[in-house]
Amino acid sequence: MKGKYHIIVQNNRLRYELDIRRNITIIRGDSATGKTTLFNLLEQAFTLGESSGVDVLCERPCRTLGGRDWNLVLPNLHDQILFLDEESRFIKSREFARAVKASNNYFVIITREDLPNLPYAVDEIYGIHTSGRYRDMKRTYNELYRIYSTEEFTGKQRVEKVIVEDSHSGYEFFQSVCAENDIACTSAGGKSNLKDAVSKQDKPVLIIADGAAIGSEMNELYQLMRCKPAVKCYLPESFEWLVLKSGVIDGKVIQDILEHPEDFIESQEYISWERFFTALLVEYTQDSYLRYNKSKLNEAYLQGRVKQAILTAVEGVNWGKRSI
Template sequence: MKGKKRVIIQNNRVHYEFVIKRNITIIQGDSASGKTTLVNMIRQAENLGESSGINVSCEVPCRVLEGVNWKIILENSRESIFFIDEENYFIKTEEFASAIRGSENYFVLITRENLYNLSYSVEEIYGLHVSGKYRDTRKIYQKMYQIYPKTARLPVRVQKIITEDSNSGYQFFENVCAERNITCESAGGKTKIPEMIGKAGTEETCIIADGAAIGAEMNLLSNKIEEKQNVHLYLPESFEWLILNSDLLQDKEVRKILENPEDYIDSTEFFSWEQYFTKLLIQKTEGTYLQYKKAKLNPSYLQDKNKNKILESIQGIQWKIKSLK
């Protein structure tokens, strides 16, 4: 499934309204914030129909996935949005993670836990709140808000960069930093970033990681940077997205895709948007001087003109002037 899906769930007392655009959306929040009510309303509408007094408006079916038969239900469903409450332990299992890969459905997981077995975006972690513009009415209007921003404490004039891994992204920033006498280190994977933050000194340090798949780590990362006021976050979709977004390729189709990626990224083929942007960049540069490989950076990206084009597209990080050799 692909595309943006607007969901409206309401009765005479409560109104929920939000948009789902990726295969995995997380709704977090404290008790009494409306999470359980949301699931209950969808369940009642599904089981009782019009007699429930609940209206569910969406271009695809909205359903609750629960119980011991969850896998059978999932195997026989397509083009649906499944809402799953945290009381269903299976959402924490590898079996569930495996079952939803390549699924034709979207999933809204209502949980306060970090689901490390799943790759989900920092942009798709939400809380629920009462919309202020309706506060004076009798009906309660619930909307979602993003819990974690893609950036934290930017802009910053960096003295140290920490990247998520040692692939092309690290190789690019290592070169940029070497020219400017800035320290650059690889965390060796997203799960090791909190440890790197803990070890950070007093330098103004920026963490650059793939926002498309770092959702499960965000609670810990957020707590860590609260302890380290000199540590900053920059979480683009991926390094490949950075290159595409810089307009280095001068490609009209790429520009159009980046306006609404959800219209092009099919959940049956791509479990995370990071995978899609990697494939897109490889396809678009195949046979050109910018031919891209994730494991080893093409030196063409380090030519000053190309490198500066990418750096100029990164908002919030202020780079030192290159050192004279």
């Protein structure tokens, strides 16, 4: 499934509005914000349809998924938006992760657990807040907000050390940039090692990681960063996304895709967006001097104009006074 979907769920007293645009969306946050109520309304609407008194308005069918037989039900569902509540213990299982990867549905999961088996994006972790009364003043209006905003992570101070999640091309690129600017640069060797790396830092450090799949690390990383204000994060979708965004690959098509990737990324083919951006970059550079290889960086990406364009695409990072 691909695309962005606007969902309205309402009864006489409550109205929820959500925009869902990736295969995995997480809803969490404080107690008493209406997460379970939203799920219960969807459950009632699915079970009883119109006679439930709940309106569910969306281009795609929306339903709940849960219970002991979820694994029998899921293979029969296609192109739907499925809501799962925190009572569903199976959401953290490898079996569920495999089922999500094989599915062409979108999943909206209400949970505070990190779910490391699922590659979800930092941008798709939401809380629910009440934004006031709806027109008739009888109905309370609820909507989603992003729990982790980019502004909180980046800073203006000069970077003294960079830790890159990746150990391949992305790391090689930033390692080269850092070397020219007398900045130490190391690879964490995977997203699950970032916490360890952060907890040992006291100097200004910049973490660079793929925002498209870092979701499961964010709760703990965010708390660690709050205790260590010198640690900042830069979370582009992925290094490949950054290259595409930089404009070094000509083409209106690419810029069009980057403006609304959800309309181009088939969720069953790409479990997370960074895989799509890698495939796109490989495809668009295969016959050029910028031929991209994820496991080993093509030297052309480290040369003058190309390197400068990629660095310009990096927002909110102070690399220091030396010109790059």
